[in-house]
Amino acid sequence: MDFAPFDRRGYPTLAVREGYGEWAASYDGVVQDVMDIRLLERLRERDWTAAGTVLDLACGTGRIGAWLRGRGAGRAGIERLDGLDFTPEMLARAAARGVYDALFAGDVRDTGLPAGSYDLVLQVLAEEHLPDLAPLYRETFRLARPGGAFLLVGYHPHFLMSGIPTHFDRPDGQSMTIESHVHLTSDHVKAAQAAGWRLEAMDEGLVDQDWLAVKPKWRAFLHHPVSYLLLWRKAV
Template sequence: MSGEFRGEFRVRELVLGIEGLALLRHAVDGDEAFLKERVAEIRRFAHADFTDLTDSGVEKLPDGGALVSELDAAAGYASWSAVYDSLPSSYIEVEEPAVHAILDGLTPGVALDAACGTGRQTRALTARGHRVIGVDQSPEMLAKAREHTPEADFRVGHLERLPLGDDSVDLAVCSLAMTHLPDLAPGVAELARVVRPGGRIVVTDMHPFVIALQGQCLFVRDSDELAFVRNHVHLPGRYLEAFGRAGLRVRGCQEPLFNGRLAPGGYEEFIADAARAAWNGLPIVVVWDVEVPA
């Protein structure tokens, strides 16, 4: 555990924040009945006792008393690995079609799945004929990846210190991992180092809008405690700066939008109208397609 943060999961504040964001985004052109319902729910939730699940109107909301801790990436993904593949994710659902469309246009070769986790991109790359090297700092996540794709070459390593030689792969994919780095530059520079001239790099990340508004992605740890691995806001300008420093050329950038899926059993399901109004039309991931100049 990093020790940087340990506190309480505050359902009331999160619910009120979502309701407020829905109001903010629709204050000018929102339907009057919709706006009145948001105000009414804010009043109700603001005065509700969230520790008393029998309280009228909030009996289905989760208890607000769960502990939440920040974990470093090693401890966080060791714990997260047990349930990671079973959790539905709107981020992955909108990210994968964009990534797969890029991969479908590439000639098979040697590919790196950097910060591969349980190997979902390793599976996509292998299915397209690539010989894949998967790298992750979490042995627990790599164990899951090996179960899915035993033919791939999996190695323990960090984004900032990849265990590969210079110019050793034709393609590198890094999915939803750069957000955990306080500084993008070292990770981007490493990807540029290992990809051959003329090769491609596909980087996806949680969109800075989402991180700035919502903060961290929580998961259940040890059955009764919530935890997160910190996400950092990386604005597009920072990415462009990091790509430029590494000598990379941007071919394209996509920003897939929220698809309407709310996490099953989460607090947002109980304020679904407000949650969808808050997030609809906002990009939730960013997909970068860049190349190493020949």
């Protein structure tokens, strides 16, 4: 579904590449760990952090890659960590972190990378920008090795449907929305199952007191779901 019917703020909307190109400079100071990393840290299923080869899709500034190296998969002796994004400004910042073995410019729906190359493919806070989920799930399934996993952390559709889009502020203070789409949980299940994935774990992140400590203006959304995690497994 298009986000427009739910929009309560009416910010000007930018295309995805343009929007993230502008946001790259301030992104790390805006996105909070309670949105995504908190969900990753409490995931225990089958010790997913032991994955040897990892692909960070829509890697952005390399924020998640740095976490993987420092506190997640890095502890398990990750063999290779690659990143892919289609925004040059984001890739430049990811490269500057020095945590990836290789970085690729490309589209998450058609990466051009070799099939069966990764034990773990993950994507964090990007799926709401895709008009259709099916190509993402097909491509991640193609990229994963037998027994491999696809780990997705996203911006909760409930929050989008509450009228709050993915947005950022320009240096002059003007708020800008990045083109977004609402995907229900059933949309994910249908697209994933059609591609061959099997659901292994799911979690949701709520606005709680930790959230209010960093975003006190969100008190009206206390106890509302703001993010979610889906862990999919490919059969051996």
